[in-house]
Amino acid sequence: MAKTEKLSSGITREEIIPPNPFVKWAGGKSQLLSMYSSFIPETFHAYHEPFVGGGALFFNLYNKGCIKKAYLNDSNSELINLYLCIRDNIEELFEELGKHEANKFSKQYYYKVRNLDRDPESFAQFTSVQRAARALYLNKTCFNGLFRVNRKGQFNVPFGNYKNPNVLDEVNLRAVRRALKNAAITCLDFQQALLVAHSGDLIYFDPPYYPVSATSSFTSYTENSFSFKDQERLAQTFRELDEKGCYVMLSNSYIEPIIELYKGYRIETLMARRAINCQGDRRGPVPEIVVTNY
Numbered sequence: 651m652a653k654t655e656k657l658s659s660g661i662t663r664e665e666i667i668p669p670n671p672f673v674k675w676a677g678g679k680s681q682l683l684s685m686y687s688s689f690i691p692e693t694f695h696a697y698h699e700p701f702v703g704g705g706a707l708f709f710n711l712y713n714k715g716c717i718k719k720a721y722l723n724d725s726n727s728e729l730i731n732l733y734l735c736i737r738d739n740i741e742e743l744f745e746e747l748g749k750h751e752a753n754k755f756s757k758q759y760y761y762k763v764r765n766l767d768r769d770p771e772s773f774a775q776f777t778s779v780q781r782a783a784r785a786l787y788l789n790k791t792c793f794n795g796l797f798r799v800n801r802k803g804q805f806n807v808p809f810g811n812y813k814n815p816n817v818l819d820e821v822n823l824r825a826v827r828r829a830l831k832n833a834a835i836t837c838l839d840f841q842q843a844l845l846v847a848h849s850g851d852l853i854y855f856d857p858p859y860y861p862v863s864a865t866s867s868f869t870s871y872t873e874n875s876f877s878f879k880d881q882e883r884l885a886q887t888f889r890e891l892d893e894k895g896c897y898v899m900l901s902n903s904y905i906e907p908i909i910e911l912y913k914g915y916r917i918e919t920l921m922a923r924r925a926i927n928c929q930g931d932r933r934g935p936v937p938e939i940v941v942t943n944y
């Protein structure tokens with residue numbers, strides 16, 4: 651059946667396709683979703699994901715019909731610009747993505763597009779849609795689908811050499827747009843993003859994990875890394891939201907200094923097999939914790 655053909659109910663096939671995460675993201679939660687289901691409260695008001703990344707849990711809950719209103723946030727401005735363009739400017743985005751789709755097998759083209767951010771002045775002239783298309787194209791064609799920038803904020807992942815990367819996945823992007831229609835989308839530090847949280851809301855924190863060893867740090871989704879001070883600030887925010895009457899859930903590394911920060915709350919351990927890991931050197935099953943205040 652053609653994807654725009656009307657079904658007997660009068661809706662198109664595209665309209666019933668459930669959205670999936672549209673970027674591959676370090677620390678993505680897709681493989682843990684079945685285990686996470688048991689932690690989700692039966693009812694809650696708004697849903698907040700202040701470290702949204704690829705949004706695996708958000709899309710999962712949206713597809714289950716659990717989300718009335720969503721607040722999605724991430725400090726990565728290229729990622730958030732992409733969310734906003736999908737929601738507000740999808741036709742223009744498809745046009746730009748089409749140009750990348752046509753060149754998706756060329757390594758030379760990849761490095762040309764990747765290195766556009768080496769000249770900040772001319773990069774600043776790009777429209778938000780051009781930037782969004784670039785970010786999505788790089789995510790689909792770079793090595794391991796890793797979004798990594800160096801200290802200067804320059805994208806520095808090598809070419810992925812994929813057989814047939816899906817740069818322009820129109821059907822999923824339209825489904826994603828539907829899921830984002832009523833979402834508030836911001837690019838803030840997590841603490842600021844949560845000023846709009848109220849009693850009865852569910853907050854899911856999936857921060858950059860605290861490294862389990864000195865060599866295993868993956869903290870470069872954005873120019874600024876997430877330090878132990880940030881982890882303490884996060885635990886303080888967790889407590890404040892608990893006192894406000896929110897449902898609060900958090901994932902993090904299974905490691906003593908982090909467990910210590912959440913003493914007194916329910917802490918469960920899960921085994922996660924990571925494809926692209928916050929701890930880049932560990933790809934086998936690794937224990938992580940889920941903390942809840944309920």
Ligand SMILES: C[S@@+](CC[C@H](N)C(=O)[O-])C[C@H]1O[C@@H](n2cnc3c(N)ncnc32)[C@H](O)[C@@H]1O
Pocket residue numbers: 675676677678679680700701702703704705706707723724725726838839840841856857858859871872876928
């Ligand atoms: C573990 S990833 C989230 C993965 C996501 N749950 C998924 O399924 O793909 C952590 C995210 O936190 C973002 N981040 C880092 N520091 C932040 C901050 N201070 N405030 C908000 N977001 C931040 C990163 O850009 C990254 O996307």
